[in-house]
Amino acid sequence: xxxxxxxxxxxxxxxxxxxxxxxxxxxxxxxxxxxxxxxxxxxxxxxxxxxxxxxxxxxxxxxxxxxxxxxxxxxxxxxxxxxxxxxxxxxxxxxxxxxxxxxxxxxxxxxxxxxxxxxxxxxxxxxxxxxxxxxxxxxxxxxxxxxxxxxxxxxxxxxxxxxxxxxxxxxxxxxxxxxxxxxxxxxxxxxxxxxxxxxxxxxxxxxxxxxxxxxxxxxxxxxxxxxxxxxxxxxxxxxxxxxxxxxxxxxxxxxxxxxxxxxxxxxxxxxxxxxxxxxxxxxxxxxxxxxxxxxxxxxxxxxxxxxxxxxxxxxxxxxxxxxxxxxxxxxxxxxxxxxxxxxxxxxxxxxxxxxxxxxxxxxxxxxxxxxxxxxxxxxxxxxxxxxxxxxxxxxxxxxxxxxxxxxxxxxxxxxxxxxxxxxxxxxxxxxxxxxxxxxxxxxxxxxxxxxxxxxxxxxxxxxxxxxxxxxxxxxxxxxxxxxxxxxxxxxxxxxxxxxxx
Numbered sequence: 001x002x003x004x005x006x007x008x009x010x011x012x013x014x015x016x017x018x019x020x021x022x023x024x025x026x027x028x029x030x031x032x033x034x035x036x037x038x039x040x041x042x043x044x045x046x047x048x049x050x051x052x053x054x055x056x057x058x059x060x061x062x063x064x065x066x067x068x069x070x071x072x073x074x075x076x077x078x079x080x081x082x083x084x085x086x087x088x089x090x091x092x093x094x095x096x097x098x099x100x101x102x103x104x105x106x107x108x109x110x111x112x113x114x115x116x117x118x119x120x121x122x123x124x125x126x127x128x129x130x131x132x133x134x135x136x137x138x139x140x141x142x143x144x145x146x147x148x149x150x151x152x153x154x155x156x157x158x159x160x161x162x163x164x165x166x167x168x169x170x171x172x173x174x175x176x177x178x179x180x181x182x183x184x185x186x187x188x189x190x191x192x193x194x195x196x197x198x199x200x201x202x203x204x205x206x207x208x209x210x211x212x213x214x215x216x217x218x219x220x221x222x223x224x225x226x227x228x229x230x231x232x233x234x235x236x237x238x239x240x241x242x243x244x245x246x247x248x249x250x251x252x253x254x255x256x257x258x259x260x261x262x263x264x265x266x267x268x269x270x271x272x273x274x275x276x277x278x279x280x281x282x283x284x285x286x287x288x289x290x291x292x293x294x295x296x297x298x299x300x301x302x303x304x305x306x307x308x309x310x311x312x313x314x315x316x317x318x319x320x321x322x323x324x325x326x327x328x329x330x331x332x333x334x335x336x337x338x339x340x341x342x343x344x345x346x347x348x349x350x351x352x353x354x355x356x357x358x359x360x361x362x363x364x365x366x367x368x369x370x371x372x373x374x375x376x377x378x379x380x381x382x383x384x385x386x387x388x389x390x391x392x393x394x395x396x397x398x399x400x401x402x403x404x405x406x407x408x409x410x411x412x413x414x415x416x417x418x419x420x421x422x423x424x425x426x427x428x429x430x431x432x433x434x435x436x437x438x439x440x441x442x443x444x445x446x447x448x449x450x451x452x453x454x455x456x457x458x459x460x461x462x463x464x465x466x467x468x469x470x471x472x473x474x475x476x477x478x479x480x481x482x483x484x485x486x487x488x489x490x491x492x493x494x495x496x497x498x499x500x501x
Contacts, residue, residue: 010431020491031297039276051279065278110217133189145193191230220317227351277301281458337493339442341405401452442490
């Protein structure tokens with residue numbers, strides 16, 4: 001796809017590209033500044049509402065309202081960082097002294113650390129799901145495996161079971177950790193089941209079960225991902241250890257990547273010290289009185305925070321997996337250079353995207369059997385993601401918006417690829433003008449993409465107020481300049497795609 005775009009996109013004059021860079025960068029900075037000003041002006045009100053806490057630096061407040069970041073930060077301090085250090089030690093020592101026992105050692109370590117955090121009852125739930133999924137997979141019926149695993153995922157939303165599992169733990173956070181672990185492991189069980197149905201390993205059931213244990217309890221990916229398929233995990237972990245494991249390259253990679261992760265962590269913390277976007281988004285009054293620039297800054301800050309947050313949450317386990325000679329998915333691409341729904345899904349969570357393509361989209365027909373199958377495959381992929389995230393009403397709106405967005409983009413692509421429209425474009429537009437038209441269309445797509453992300457990150461009320469203020473009340477004052485800046489963002493994204501670093 002990148003090569004295709006590179007061939008299609010014409011280069012623009014460097015002065016024009018420079019203007020796009022300056023406008024994009026400048027609009028980010030100024031909108032963040034306006035949001036920062038609004039945050040400081042209303043700091044007392046937010047603090048009175050118990051939405052702020054003392055910052056890490058003296059004289060600064062901190063916005064802890066993003067549940068996911070606060071949750072994983074607390075667990076990292078409690079135990080996860082230490083257990084990840086233990087994983088590195090076990091992996092390196094076994095690779096040097098007992099290479100043949102590296103995978104069993106990491107599996108046993110993963111089960112023990114999961115037991116120490118989730119408790120025996122929590123791990124028992126996972127083992128029950130694992131055994132049921134494994135047993136049904138032996139029948140080699142993909143439909144039965146899907147039914148079994150979907151039912152297991154649905155147990156996460158059964159109220160009586162939730163109350164029982166909550167009773168196992170002293171705090172709500174411990175229960176949520178079990179919830180997240182079961183949800184992520186559910187993707188692994190589906191991956192194993194379908195791979196076994198399609199092409200079972202040429203080995204006994206005991207060996208297959210041992211590999212499933214290893215895949216499920218691999219510690220860096222256990223709680224939050226990123227996701228890799230069972231097939232890739234077995235192939236990569238089964239490779240013999242190389243001599244390069246013992247040289248300086250692994251240590252150099254570790255130091256450089258760890259430095260980047262610490263930098264990303266600092267950026268995340270800086271953002272919630274100077275811009276209280278999560279507290280502001282939860283208050284409809286503040287959303288209504290934000291200035292246009294501050295409203296734009298809020299939208300950009302929320303999606304940028306989500307992006308940098310996942311550079312940390314995926315970056316650390318991916319680094320450790322790379323040291324284990326696994327090939328993790330690429331880290332998320334910057335959301336400011338995303339200019340389409342398709343690109344967002346393809347490049348933000350690459351592991352989940354590959355999983356959806358392999359186990360839902362392609363088996364259901366994908367783009368190989370006409371428009372109807374493509375719409376169905378895409379819709380069911382988004383429906384599964386909605387269910388996996390919890391199936392709440394705002395997730396349903398978000399999934400529907402993404403489905404429609406992808407379908408519209410693909411429809412426009414097919415329309416412009418038709419011989420009639422293609423000949424008109426070729427006769428009347430230069431290569432540079434065609435690129436400008438692509439960026440203009442992408443600006444509208446990006447506006448809807450940001451709106452859908454606001455629904456996902458902040459809820460229906462945030463998306464509704466943003467839509468009302470920008471496209472209803474501000475159709476003549478706010479929408480045109482916003483689309484102009486999004487046009488610049490799209491040009492930078494196209495430039496980045498055609499000339500990747």
